[in-house]
Amino acid sequence: MANKKVVALPGDDAVGGGDGRSRPQRGERDTGSGPLTGGRPCFTIHAADDQSDLLRRGTIMSSRFACSLTMLMLGLTLLTFLGTRAYADTIEPNFENQKSSLDKDGNLHLELAASLNAPAAKVYAALTNPDKVSKYSAEITSVKVLSNSATGKVVEFHGASDLNPNKKPFVIEFTFDPGKQAITAQSTAKAPIKFRADYVLSSSKDGKSTEIRYVSVSADPSKALGIDAPEFMRRGAGIETFMRTLTNIGKYIQNGEK
Structure with missing residues (x-):
């Protein structure tokens, strides 16, 4: 059992205390005194x-x-x-550059470049399945594949979009070229806004990402929209549509291509 050492109280005749106060022994702390303790030590030390x-x-x-x-x-x-x-697992596009111009007929020519951190084979497969990728687009409510082959697909989309301001079903024809890793999307004869867009893919050196070159030509949509559509507005809509498509492709790939 530990020995209990008690610090001497004022008034006791302790060693070294001519004034009646004890001196702390070796190994002990001087606890001091004060008005709250009535001049007595605050605590007793157990050694x-x-x-x-x-x-x-x-x-x-x-x-x-x-x-x-x-x-x-x-x-x-x-x-x-x-x-x-x-x-690292998030698949997102990285916009790189753009170039645009208007021809004498008011057609907008748009050239865009971007990259996607996914293999080119997966990006190509996604672009050849626009009906499946469209499920990640909030503007598209439903789709219907009208025809399907190894070299192309015709898809009917329902919902509002920049290409379909009147919310009527619109049809897009897709053509595939696996040898060149190229995909073409173009409007049909009855579309309110005429356009053609070409995607050309190339793989990065390590094969982990894809470079996408996009070239499109679109007619002036002012008549279909019922308002004047200046070049900057058309260019902005084209870039937004392109980047939104790549974002949806990333979601499609990341979710197991379904």
Whole structure:
């Protein structure tokens, strides 16, 4: 059992205290006194039999603290890894550059370039399945494949879009060229807005991403829209449609191509 050492109180004849106050012994703390303690010590000190007990307790506390800190660091590392992995798995387009011009008939010529962090084979497969990719577009309410072959597809879309301001069903013809990794989308004869768009794909050196070159020609939509459509507005709509298409392709691929 530990020996109990009591600090002498004022008025006691302790060693070294000509003034009646005790001097702290070796290994003891001078606890002091004050008005809240009535001039008496604030606490009594219990000394251990030896310092080994204190050292053992300190070692146990240090070990527990080190263990807790290690677990915390491991948890933070895991969260960081999972966050980085989730970010790396996100397939998103990266817009690179654009060029546009108007010809004498008011047709807008638009050339765009972008990249997508997905293999070219998957991007090509997505572009040849516009009916499936369209499920990720909020503007499209339903689709119907009118014809389908190895070299093309004709799809009827329902919903409002830049190409369909009147919300009537609109039909787009798609042509595929797997050898050149090229896809063409064009309006039909009865479409309110005439256009043609060509996608040409090329794989990156490491095969992990795809470069997309987009060239389109579209007629002046002012008559169909019922308002004047200046070049900057048409150019902005064309870029937005292109990037939205690539974003939806990324979602389609990321969700298992379904």
